[in-house]
Amino acid sequence: MFDPVEKLKEFIRHPSVSTDPKFHEGMKGAQEFVASLLTSLGFSVDVVKTELHPIIFAQRGGDKSWPHLVIYGHYDVQPADPLNLWKTPAFEPTIVGNRIYGRGAADNKGPLLTNIAAVARALEDDPKLPLRITFLIEGEEEMGSPSFPKFLERYADKLREADFVYLSDTALPNENQVVLTSGLRGLALFDVHITGAKGDLHSGLHGGVLLNPIQALAEIIASLHTPDGRVNVPGFYDAVLDVHPWEREELAKLGADEKSYAEFLGIEAFHTAPGFSPFEAVRFQPTLEFNGIGGGYQGEGTKTVIPSKAFAKISCRLVPNQEPDKIKRLVMDAILARKPRGVKLEFVDQHKGDPYVVVPPDRSNTPKDQSPVLARAFRAAEKAVTEVWGRPPIYLREGGSVPIIAEIKRKTGLDSVMFGLFLPEDNLHAPNESFNLDVMRKGIETTRRMLVALAKG
Amino acid sequence: MFDPVEKLKEFIRHPSVSTDPKFHEGMKGAQEFVASLLTSLGFSVDVVKTELHPIIFAQRGGDKSWPHLVIYGHYDVQPADPLNLWKTPAFEPTIVGNRIYGRGAADNKGPLLTNIAAVARALEDDPKLPLRITFLIEGEEEMGSPSFPKFLERYADKLREADFVYLSDTALPNENQVVLTSGLRGLALFDVHITGAKGDLHSGLHGGVLLNPIQALAEIIASLHTPDGRVNVPGFYDAVLDVHPWEREELAKLGADEKSYAEFLGIEAFHTAPGFSPFEAVRFQPTLEFNGIGGGYQGEGTKTVIPSKAFAKISCRLVPNQEPDKIKRLVMDAILARKPRGVKLEFVDQHKGDPYVVVPPDRSNTPKDQSPVLARAFRAAEKAVTEVWGRPPIYLREGGSVPIIAEIKRKTGLDSVMFGLFLPEDNLHAPNESFNLDVMRKGIETTRRMLVALAKG
Numbered sequence: 001m002f003d004p005v006e007k008l009k010e011f012i013r014h015p016s017v018s019t020d021p022k023f024h025e026g027m028k029g030a031q032e033f034v035a036s037l038l039t040s041l042g043f044s045v046d047v048v049k050t051e052l053h054p055i056i057f058a059q060r061g062g063d064k065s066w067p068h069l070v071i072y073g074h075y076d077v078q079p080a081d082p083l084n085l086w087k088t089p090a091f092e093p094t095i096v097g098n099r100i101y102g103r104g105a106a107d108n109k110g111p112l113l114t115n116i117a118a119v120a121r122a123l124e125d126d127p128k129l130p131l132r133i134t135f136l137i138e139g140e141e142e143m144g145s146p147s148f149p150k151f152l153e154r155y156a157d158k159l160r161e162a163d164f165v166y167l168s169d170t171a172l173p174n175e176n177q178v179v180l181t182s183g184l185r186g187l188a189l190f191d192v193h194i195t196g197a198k199g200d201l202h203s204g205l206h207g208g209v210l211l212n213p214i215q216a217l218a219e220i221i222a223s224l225h226t227p228d229g230r231v232n233v234p235g236f237y238d239a240v241l242d243v244h245p246w247e248r249e250e251l252a253k254l255g256a257d258e259k260s261y262a263e264f265l266g267i268e269a270f271h272t273a274p275g276f277s278p279f280e281a282v283r284f285q286p287t288l289e290f291n292g293i294g295g296g297y298q299g300e301g302t303k304t305v306i307p308s309k310a311f312a313k314i315s316c317r318l319v320p321n322q323e324p325d326k327i328k329r330l331v332m333d334a335i336l337a338r339k340p341r342g343v344k345l346e347f348v349d350q351h352k353g354d355p356y357v358v359v360p361p362d363r364s365n366t367p368k369d370q371s372p373v374l375a376r377a378f379r380a381a382e383k384a385v386t387e388v389w390g391r392p393p394i395y396l397r398e399g400g401s402v403p404i405i406a407e408i409k410r411k412t413g414l415d416s417v418m419f420g421l422f423l424p425e426d427n428l429h430a431p432n433e434s435f436n437l438d439v440m441r442k443g444i445e446t447t448r449r450m451l452v453a454l455a456k457g
Numbered sequence: 458m459f460d461p462v463e464k465l466k467e468f469i470r471h472p473s474v475s476t477d478p479k480f481h482e483g484m485k486g487a488q489e490f491v492a493s494l495l496t497s498l499g500f501s502v503d504v505v506k507t508e509l510h511p512i513i514f515a516q517r518g519g520d521k522s523w524p525h526l527v528i529y530g531h532y533d534v535q536p537a538d539p540l541n542l543w544k545t546p547a548f549e550p551t552i553v554g555n556r557i558y559g560r561g562a563a564d565n566k567g568p569l570l571t572n573i574a575a576v577a578r579a580l581e582d583d584p585k586l587p588l589r590i591t592f593l594i595e596g597e598e599e600m601g602s603p604s605f606p607k608f609l610e611r612y613a614d615k616l617r618e619a620d621f622v623y624l625s626d627t628a629l630p631n632e633n634q635v636v637l638t639s640g641l642r643g644l645a646l647f648d649v650h651i652t653g654a655k656g657d658l659h660s661g662l663h664g665g666v667l668l669n670p671i672q673a674l675a676e677i678i679a680s681l682h683t684p685d686g687r688v689n690v691p692g693f694y695d696a697v698l699d700v701h702p703w704e705r706e707e708l709a710k711l712g713a714d715e716k717s718y719a720e721f722l723g724i725e726a727f728h729t730a731p732g733f734s735p736f737e738a739v740r741f742q743p744t745l746e747f748n749g750i751g752g753g754y755q756g757e758g759t760k761t762v763i764p765s766k767a768f769a770k771i772s773c774r775l776v777p778n779q780e781p782d783k784i785k786r787l788v789m790d791a792i793l794a795r796k797p798r799g800v801k802l803e804f805v806d807q808h809k810g811d812p813y814v815v816v817p818p819d820r821s822n823t824p825k826d827q828s829p830v831l832a833r834a835f836r837a838a839e840k841a842v843t844e845v846w847g848r849p850p851i852y853l854r855e856g857g858s859v860p861i862i863a864e865i866k867r868k869t870g871l872d873s874v875m876f877g878l879f880l881p882e883d884n885l886h887a888p889n890e891s892f893n894l895d896v897m898r899k900g901i902e903t904t905r906r907m908l909v910a911l912a913k914g
Contacts, residue, residue, distance in 0.1 A: 019756075019757065019758040019759075019760075020756075020757075078760065079756065079760060081756075085656075143758055143759070144759070171662060185661055187661075187761075189759050189761070196724060197722045197723050197724050198722070198723025199542075199723070199884070199887055199888070200886070200887045200888070201722065201887065202857065202885045202886045202887070203744070203746045203748060203772055203774065204642060204644075204774055204855075204856045204857030204858050205628060205739070205855070205856050205857050205881070205885065206722065206739060206856065207739065207744040207746050207774050207856060208729060208730065208733075208735075208738040208739050208742050208743075208744040208774070208856065209718075209722075209727050209728070209729055209735035209738055209739055210722060210724050210727060210728050211686075211726075211728040212746055212747050214678065214747035214749075214750045214769070215678060215679070215681075215682060215747060217675070217750075218674070218675040218676075218678035218679040218747075218750075219675075219679040221671065221672060221675035221679075222672070222675040222676040222678075222679035222680075223679075224672075225672060229668075261666075265654045265655070265658065265663065265666075265667060266654050266655025266656070267653060267654050267667050267799060268798070268799055268800075268801075269668075269798050269799040270666050270667060270799070271666070271667050271668040271798075271799050272665060272666055273665065276665075278665075278666035281665040281666055282662070282663060282664065282665050282666055285665050286665075287660070287664040287665040289660045289664050289669055289761075289763055290669050290671035290672060290675075290752075290753065290764075291660060291753050291754050291759065291760060291761055291762055291763070291764070292671075292752065292753035292754035292755050292760070292762075292764065293671045293674075293675075293750055293751065293752045293753060293755075293767060294750065294751050294752075294755040295747075295749065295750045295751075296747065296748050296749030296750060296770065297748050297749035297770060298749045298750075298751040298770075299477075299536070299538075300476065300477075301476040301600060301807065302476075302600070302601070302646050302748065302770065302772065302807045302808065303476075303535065303536060303748060303749070303770075303886065304644075304646075304746075304748055304772050304886060305748055305749075305886055305887065306746055306748070307747075307748070307749065310750060311755075312671070313753065313754060313755075313759065313760075315660055315759065315761050317660065317661055317664050317665070341725070341726050341728075342724060342725055342726040342727070342728050343725075344725075350758065350759045351759065398661075398662070399661045399662050399663065399664060399665065400659065400661030400662050401661050424662065427656070428659045428662065429657070429659045429760065429761060429762055430656055430657045430658065430659070430762065431656070431657070
């Protein structure tokens with residue numbers, strides 16, 4: 001079988017930033033890398049064209065009585081800027097100790113390759129393994145998967161033949177404790193642009209006669225939270241579901257330590273909605289965050305202008321049963337209602353995604369009609385994790401978003417088994433992203449055992 | 458005599474951005490251009506080295522009984538960014554109709570060259586003109602003249618031999634009405650930097666547990682004004698002097714029209730401190746403005762980070778008798794008092810400048826000990842303006858700042874006669890800066906007549 005670490009290096013070297021057209025070559029390289037790897041494993045590979053980046057749809061068929069899983073992953077990565085904060089080149093994989101550094105190492109190239117390697121090993125051991133496997137690997141996850149809904153419509157019938165989705169695009173709390181992710185937050189993103197005068201003005205000649213767009217924007221931003229840390233938008237929390245007691249019990253098993261978490265983040269104090277610990281807040285509460293702000297002169301020294309424009313990039317993380325479109329509307333309405341006189345305001349809509357929950361077998365709220373193969377997969381995963389890591393997994397919702405998981409559920413009815421593989425210190429979406437190679441090694445063995453157990457029934 | 462317009466083109470072609478070391482060659486070129494022009498007019502030119510950009514000190518001596526004026530100007534310009542908003546190249550002078558476009562055309566290359574050309578013409582007409590003239594032309598005005606105080610200490614004795622300072626670095630309200638500027642606002646500038654977590658964080662994995670630095674900054678910014686448009690900092694207005702009735706009378710002569718001004722700025726509504734028209738506010742009231750803001754992701758699309766840092770660039774325009782250091786302290790103290798818990802805050806100090814007023818002869822508050830030569834200069838300027846422009850000048854304070862004018866007054870006792878030459882539509886400090894060539898032509902003739910009248914007594 002191929003060497004997973006060498007293959008991961010090769011994968012990282014393709015700079016596959018999906019949001020930036022400058023990285024067209026890197027996207028193509030990463031897509032071809034995955035397609036050819038799956039072809040070499042005997043998969044029948046379709047590279048499905050979309051309006052932007054192709055989706056790889058690769059199948060290993062078999063008897064209709066065999067369990068059928070869809071392994072999801074993505075070959076695109078976040079932008080690497082600010083580049084000056086990287087200690088090693090962002091797209092030149094560098095191994096230091098048991099970590100491999102590079103953009104996409106943890107999100108999602110390392111975890112995806114872990115699952116591909118597990119499949120490769122299982123099929124090497126038993127080329128006749130009674131298991132149908134479909135790989136579904138997209139190139140637009142980091143931009144909100146705009147082509148995915150259309151793809152899903154075309155491929156929904158094929159996907160409905162499967163039993164469940166399996167993916168590693170969620171987090172482990174630490175390298176000794178596996179989490180099977182039971183929920184994901186949704187997303188609602190848009191930008192706010194404020195315009196004052198028709199051009200930048202001299203702050204001496206005109207200062208004192210008009211409202212500065214930076215001030216107008218700051219007033220709006222400052223109004224969107226209450227001092228105690230809740231989102232200050234009427235109706236924002238109306239659809240939020242209560243947390244089930246078993247979820248709090250699982251979270252208690254995490255034994256998470258607030259002091260270490262604060263030190264890890266480098267903050268003096270937490271700032272959570274009242275009644276929630278930081279570990280609860282990130283899993284069970286929605287947010288409204290400011291991802292970026294800009295306006296006027298940002299260079300060294302001074303430039304005494306009153307800028308014409310200022311903008312902010314806003315994102316909400318949503319929990320069941322908040323609806324992204326409804327939340328966007330509520331937040332935009334609140335912003336419009338708070339717009340001061342004398343400036344213009346425009347929204348630029350960005351992407352969105354529904355929140356998602358899946359309930360493992362034998363819980364108080366497990367659906368009565370849960371797929372028996374899904375239940376078997378959860379139990380096989382629990383057993384494999386316990387064998388390889390020395391302790392059972394815990395089921396936790398996580399704060400991140402993989403919007404297509406909810407999309408797949410809605411369009412095909414398939415639920416997802418989410419085997420977390422990246423660690424808090426992996427620096428996802430930030431400079432110096434890395435992936436733990438011990439986690440990768442154990443992850444390959446875990447998924448291999450899960451696949452074999454699932455196939456053997 | 459030289460052709461003033463051709464000379465101005467040559468001057469603009471030197472990209473003399475003082476704040477940016479990349480423009481070292483442009484600074485050198487502009488400085489040598491001015492020095493060699495003054496040498497060609499028979500001046501004895503010293504290029505006085507400073508820690509940064511040299512000051513040109515050029516003298517035409519003469520009998521001690523002759524009036525002696527110091528003509529001030531600066532050869533540096535503001536940065537030209539954002540370059541993509543320029544319709545013609547920023548450093549390639551382009552004449553369209555009666556305007557010349559280019560960075561520095563109006564601030565201060567055109568007006569400075571107007572006064573040099575007036576001197577050239579007066580000396581060509583009468584090489585024995587009984588007038589002592591000193592040119593004092595610096596290269597750091599757009600960065601707050603950091604080398605000027607040290608220079609003033611060394612040259613204070615030489616400057617005290619003069620009677621007054623003459624300059625054209627202020628504004629005309631329109632091309633038919635000359636203003637002799639009777640006051641300038643001061644400046645106090647600094648940046649605020651907010652830091653949250655030690656690095657950018659994934660807004661899903663960690664969103665909801667910490668205070669976003671953009672939010673902290675927005676809360677601070679939003680707190681610095683009251684809804685009615687006053688600066689919301691305790692003590693900010695304490696030292697502000699009342700306006701003299703003759704100043705309001707002069708302003709009434711301006712016949713300024715709020716509707717046209719709003720259209721010129723492209724705003725829907727003014728936002729002035731209560732009790733002040735926009736024309737009064739800009740002259741008689743201090744401000745606190747945000748010149749820039751930045752933090753997090755500012756590119757296309759989305760990047761779902763919680764940024765580690767955010768910053769704002771703040772500037773106050775001050776009126777007599779506000780003291781820049783005291784105002785900085787008051788504003789910084791207010792900001793510190795309003796810093797929310799959980800983020801760090803740092804200030805980066807920038808430059809400052811005192812406000813300035815000069816009272817023309819025969820006013821209720823004209824100082825009893827006003828220099829007779831200064832009074833003669835004002836009267837000569839009034840007469841020259843009336844002859845060339847067809848109507849007398851009005852005396853107005855202006856909103857802009859030329860901090861060295863107050864500095865010269867404090868160190869040498871010299872007051873300034875400020876003959877405004879740029880127009881509101883000249884786009885100072887903004888893209889597509891230009892200078893009106895009709896104003897330049899009339900300006901040359903006005904200053905020439907003023908010089909001759911002053912010399913003849």
